[in-house]
Amino acid sequence: MVDAGHAAAPQYVAIITDGNGRWAQQRGLPVNDGHAAGADTVKARLRDAAEWGVKELTVYSFSTENWSRSAEEVTGLMRMFSQRLQTETPELKAEGVRMRFIGRRERIMPALLDQMDWAEQETAEGDRITLFIAFNYGGRAEIVDAARRFQDGTEEDFARLLYAPEMHDPQLVIRTSGEQRLSNYLLWQSAYSELVFADELWPDFDRAAFRRCLDTYGERERRFGGR
Template identity: 70%
Template sequence: MPAPPSADATDVASPVDAAERPRAVAIITDGNGRWAQRRGVSVAEGHRAGADVVRARLRDAAELGVEELTVFSFSTENWSRPAAEVQALMAMFADRIDRETPELIEEGARMRFIGRREGVDPELVEKMDWAEQQTAGGENITLVVAFNYGGRAEILDAAAKYDGGGEDAFRSLLYGPDLRDPDLLIRTSGEQRVSNYLLWQCAYSEIVFAPELWPDFDRAAFERCLDAYGTRERRFGGRVS
C-alpha cells in the first residue's frame, strides 16, 4: 500500500501556476521564542522580529494573489506565559497598531481582529477598533489578526448564542462570519499540530508544515508553501472520477 503524501512544504519540486495558489491563507506564526533563544537574545526581541516578518509576508501575499491572510498573534492560552513576556507583547501590539495602521492604509490593506475582547486592556481594544475603522476601505488584501483567540472559545461563544437554524446560522455567530475559510493553513517551526486555531474554519483547509522558525520564514519559503497547495487535489469529501 503506498504511503500517504507528505504535508511537508519541501515536497514541491517546481512552482505551479499562480491561478492555482490559494486566495485565503492562515498561518500559525510559531518559533519566535526558539529563534530568540538560539541567538541569545530576549524573547521580546524574537517577537519583534516575528512582527516584522508578518508585515513583509503581508506585502508578499498581496503580490502573490492572496486576498485574506490570517495570523495567530496571541492565543487564549498565551496568558499563562510569564507576566513580563505578556506585558511586552501587549506593549508591542499597541505600538505596532499605532505605527503600522497608516502604512496599511497606504498599501490598501484592511485590518481585522478576531478573538475575545474581554480581558484585554480597554486602551488596546480602542486601538484595535480604531485600526479596523481606519483601514476599512482597503481593497488589496485583508490582514486578519487572531488576538486573544482560541478555536474552542470561538465555538463555545457562538454556541452560547445559537438558537438553531443550521450551519449558516451558527457560522453567523463566529468572530468573523464574513471572512473566508482558509484554503491553506501553514504552520512554521516544524511543529505538526493546529493548536486550537480556526477549528471551525479549517475543516477542509489544506495544511503545510514549514520547517523554518517564523522569523526565518522568508518569501521563498512562503512561495514554496503556496506552490504546495497548488499540487493538492481538493475533494471536500467527494470523489474525483
C-alpha cells in the same frame, strides 16, 4: 459548491506563526526580541501575499492560552502590539490593507482595545487584502461563544455567529517551526483546509519559504469528500 480537482493558487491563507521564542533563544536574545522579529516577518509576508493575489491572510498573534506565559513576556507583547498598531496602521491603510481582529475582548486593556477599534476603522476601506489578526483567540472559545448565541438552524446560520462571519474558510493553513498541529486555531474554519508544515522558525520564514508553501498547495488535489 467548491469544484474538486487540483488547487489553483489560494486566495485565503491562514498561518500559525510559531517559533519566535526559539528563534530568540538560539541567538541568546530576550524572547520579546523574537516577537519583534516575528512582527517584522508578518508585515513582509503580508506584502508578499498581496502581491501574489491572496485576498485574506489570517495570522495567529496571541492565543487564549498565551496568558499563561510570564508576566514580563505578556506585558512586552502587549506593549509591542500597541506600538505597532500606532505606527503601522497608516502605512497599511495606504497599501490597501483592511485590518480585522478576531478573538475575545476581555482581559485586553481598554486603551489597547481602543487602538484595535481605531485600526479597524482606519483601514475599513482597504480592498487589496484583508489581514485578520487572531488576538486573544482560541478556536474552541470561538465555537463556545457562537454556541451561546445559537438558537437553531444550519451550519451557515451557526457560522454567521463566529467572530468574523465575513471571513472565508482558509484554503491553506501553514504552520512554521516544524510543529505539526493546529493548536486550537480556526477549528471550525479549517475543516477542509490543506495543511502545510514548514521547518523554518517564524522570523526565518522568508519570501521563498512562503512561495514553497503556496506551490505545495497548488500540487494538492482537493475533493471535499468526493472521489
